[in-house]
Amino acid sequence: MLNLIQNEWMKLWHKKGTWAMVALVILFIIGPGIMMKYYETKTTEDTTWQETEKQAINDYKEIIKSDDLTAEDKTFYEEKIAISEYRLANDVPSQEDGSVESFMSFTSKMLTLVTLFTVIVAASIVSSEFSTGTIKMLLTRPVSRAKVLTSKLLTTFIFGLFLFVVNVVVSALVGLILFGATTGVELEIVNGQVVEKAVWNDLAYHYLLSGGDFVMSILFAFLVGSVFRSSSLAIGLTMFLSFTGGMIVMFLSRYDIVKYIWLTHSDLTQFENGHFIVSGMTMPFSLTILAIYAVIFLVISYMSFMKRDVTA
Amino acid sequence: MTTQPIVQLQNISKTIGGKQLIQQLNIDLFPGQITGFLGPNGAGKTTTIRMMTGLMHPTEGNVIIDGLSLKENYEEAISKVGVIVENPEMYKFMTGYKNLLHFARMHKNVTKERIEEVVKQVGLEKRIHEKVSTYSLGMRQRLGLAQALLHRPKFLILDEPTNGLDPAGIREFRMYLRKIAAEDGVSVFVSSHLLSEIELMCDRVAVIQNGKLIDIRDINVETSSFYYIEATPNNQAAELLQKLDYNFVPENNGYVVEIKKEDIPKLISQFVHEGIQLFAVQPHQKTLEDQFLEMTGGGQIAESNSK
Numbered sequence: 001m002l003n004l005i006q007n008e009w010m011k012l013w014h015k016k017g018t019w020a021m022v023a024l025v026i027l028f029i030i031g032p033g034i035m036m037k038y039y040e041t042k043t044t045e046d047t048t049w050q051e052t053e054k055q056a057i058n059d060y061k062e063i064i065k066s067d068d069l070t071a072e073d074k075t076f077y078e079e080k081i082a083i084s085e086y087r088l089a090n091d092v093p094s095q096e097d098g099s100v101e102s103f104m105s106f107t108s109k110m111l112t113l114v115t116l117f118t119v120i121v122a123a124s125i126v127s128s129e130f131s132t133g134t135i136k137m138l139l140t141r142p143v144s145r146a147k148v149l150t151s152k153l154l155t156t157f158i159f160g161l162f163l164f165v166v167n168v169v170v171s172a173l174v175g176l177i178l179f180g181a182t183t184g185v186e187l188e189i190v191n192g193q194v195v196e197k198a199v200w201n202d203l204a205y206h207y208l209l210s211g212g213d214f215v216m217s218i219l220f221a222f223l224v225g226s227v228f229r230s231s232s233l234a235i236g237l238t239m240f241l242s243f244t245g246g247m248i249v250m251f252l253s254r255y256d257i258v259k260y261i262w263l264t265h266s267d268l269t270q271f272e273n274g275h276f277i278v279s280g281m282t283m284p285f286s287l288t289i290l291a292i293y294a295v296i297f298l299v300i301s302y303m304s305f306m307k308r309d310v311t312a
Numbered sequence: 313m314t315t316q317p318i319v320q321l322q323n324i325s326k327t328i329g330g331k332q333l334i335q336q337l338n339i340d341l342f343p344g345q346i347t348g349f350l351g352p353n354g355a356g357k358t359t360t361i362r363m364m365t366g367l368m369h370p371t372e373g374n375v376i377i378d379g380l381s382l383k384e385n386y387e388e389a390i391s392k393v394g395v396i397v398e399n400p401e402m403y404k405f406m407t408g409y410k411n412l413l414h415f416a417r418m419h420k421n422v423t424k425e426r427i428e429e430v431v432k433q434v435g436l437e438k439r440i441h442e443k444v445s446t447y448s449l450g451m452r453q454r455l456g457l458a459q460a461l462l463h464r465p466k467f468l469i470l471d472e473p474t475n476g477l478d479p480a481g482i483r484e485f486r487m488y489l490r491k492i493a494a495e496d497g498v499s500v501f502v503s504s505h506l507l508s509e510i511e512l513m514c515d516r517v518a519v520i521q522n523g524k525l526i527d528i529r530d531i532n533v534e535t536s537s538f539y540y541i542e543a544t545p546n547n548q549a550a551e552l553l554q555k556l557d558y559n560f561v562p563e564n565n566g567y568v569v570e571i572k573k574e575d576i577p578k579l580i581s582q583f584v585h586e587g588i589q590l591f592a593v594q595p596h597q598k599t600l601e602d603q604f605l606e607m608t609g610g611g612q613i614a615e616s617n618s619k
Contacts, residue, residue, distance in 0.1 A: 141415065
């Protein structure tokens with residue numbers, strides 16, 4: 001199996017597109033980083049952070065005085081005030097400029113790009129063998145078709161993880177170089193208490209939750225690519241679903257069945273911000289649904305690949 | 313034939329979409345023998361070859377390679393087979409060497425030395441580290457042969473192997489196949505449209521038409537001997553042949569006569585005795601092409617026999 005993965009890895013890196021993907025992932029981190037740094041240096045003002053906080057407290061108090069405020073908005077501003085007062089009382093400055101953390105939580109949005117590129121690889125890793133006819137060479141070897149397909153699937157995931165690591169490492173480096181280490185402390189209110197925000201934990205949690213969409217998109221693209229042997233169809237369909245998935249779920253939301261569609265669950269970052277498309281979701285339930293769909297996708301991929309008569 | 317067959321097709325049938333492409337095919341292939349596989353377009357050659365290599369699954373029947381069923385013992389059975397199916401499609405974005413390395417990794421016990429050795433055998437040493445996309449068709453064929461030989465197969469399946477080779481290349485290729493068949497006892501199965509090629513290369517031909525095996529015979533074994541005789545006056549010669557009770561048919565300016573070799577001098581002396589002028593007496597062999605056309609009835613594309 002290691003040999004087979006080595007083979008797939010070698011073929012992958014002999015394609016120029018693969019290098020372009022890595023370059024783009026890096027570029028989409030460095031580019032915004034430089035832009036953020038550029039605008040940041042322009043807007044710096046000559047006031048101490050204490051003055052800024054005091055100003056903010058006054059502003060918020062003004063807003064609360066007005067009548068047309070919902071209860072929700074009111075608590076929001078009250079919390080803001082509480083945090084600012086806590087800062088002044090305990091001498092805890094906020095993070096004014098960018099920092100490694102804030103930059104990394106920004107670039108974690110760029111993981112969509114990692115998913116997109118991995119989807120492209122997943123969609124074409126099987127279908128390209130068919131379109132070039134090399135599948136005949138590949139399947140007349142003393143290696144079962146199941147092993148061939150497994151090596152391709154694993155290679156796709158390894159490539160995805162590699163791009164993820166590139167994103168994290170490059171973000172950290174660029175963040176450190178451009179913005180330096182943290183100078184302030186992020187605060188938030190938990191159960192009426194002002195506490196330090198666990199920025200790194202939140203970031204790690206976000207990375208983990210992004211994995212849901214990542215895994216499901218790849219498995220779906222892999223399925224379409226190996227069943228229909230067309231990479232463009234696989235990429236197109238996967239992209240279409242990821243763009244319109246929210247809408248589809250919205251349309252179906254009045255029916256009960258919506259709970260049993262993977263699209264409702266694949267964006268696990270819902271659990272982070274609490275904005276659910278469909279209410280009443282729990283993490284174990286979502287994970288179970290996703291796992292069931294993952295197995296279905298895999299079973300169909302393997303069945304069709306192993307049974308198929310190769311006529312390419 | 314006393315030796316055990318290395319490959320056996322046992323009652324192979326293949327039906328796709330209600331159309332029976334292959335019907336109950338039985339072929340045995342023996343070590344050291346080169347078997348040609350002929351048939352008009354659409355007869356089922358490629359389908360048969362794909363079933364022998366595991367690319368397609370037979371609807372019925374079994375392929376046995378060196379005693380192992382391709383269905384049940386796929387990995388072990390196929391490890392004894394080297395394959396070139398149609399044009400060898402390689403990974404064009406990699407060098408020839410990387411391609412071979414890729415396939416070598418899929419077999420057990422293929423060392424780097426073995427790769428070098430095969431590269432030398434097919435005469436690609438000079439260009440092996442260049443990208444396959446820069447190769448000519450002939451060079452790709454050589455690379456295709458190299459990948460099929462890497463693991464020292466006992467059985468070699470070649471579909472249109474000489475397509476794109478120059479005359480010298482074809483000759484070299486033929487010699488090479490003969491050599492490995494004779495020296496290593498490799499059984500070779502070649503399908504080709506070039507009848508003259510098959511004739512030069514093979515010991516045996518199997519002919520398939522409409523998915524059925526219509527003939528399998530050894531080449532170069534004369535069942536009965538024919539001689540071409542040219543003489544003037546023509547009609548007098550015919551009369552004489554008739555009188556002597558020989559079977560003959562007119563061809564070109566003379567006759568093709570069914571006659572044993574030892575009877576030739578007698579016939580000649582009789583011609584001379586009658587005062588008929590003899591211009592030529594030569595052995596007459598039907599070419600494979602004649603035989604092929606005779607067997608397949610002109611070689612039209614098979615009517616689809618869907619039910």
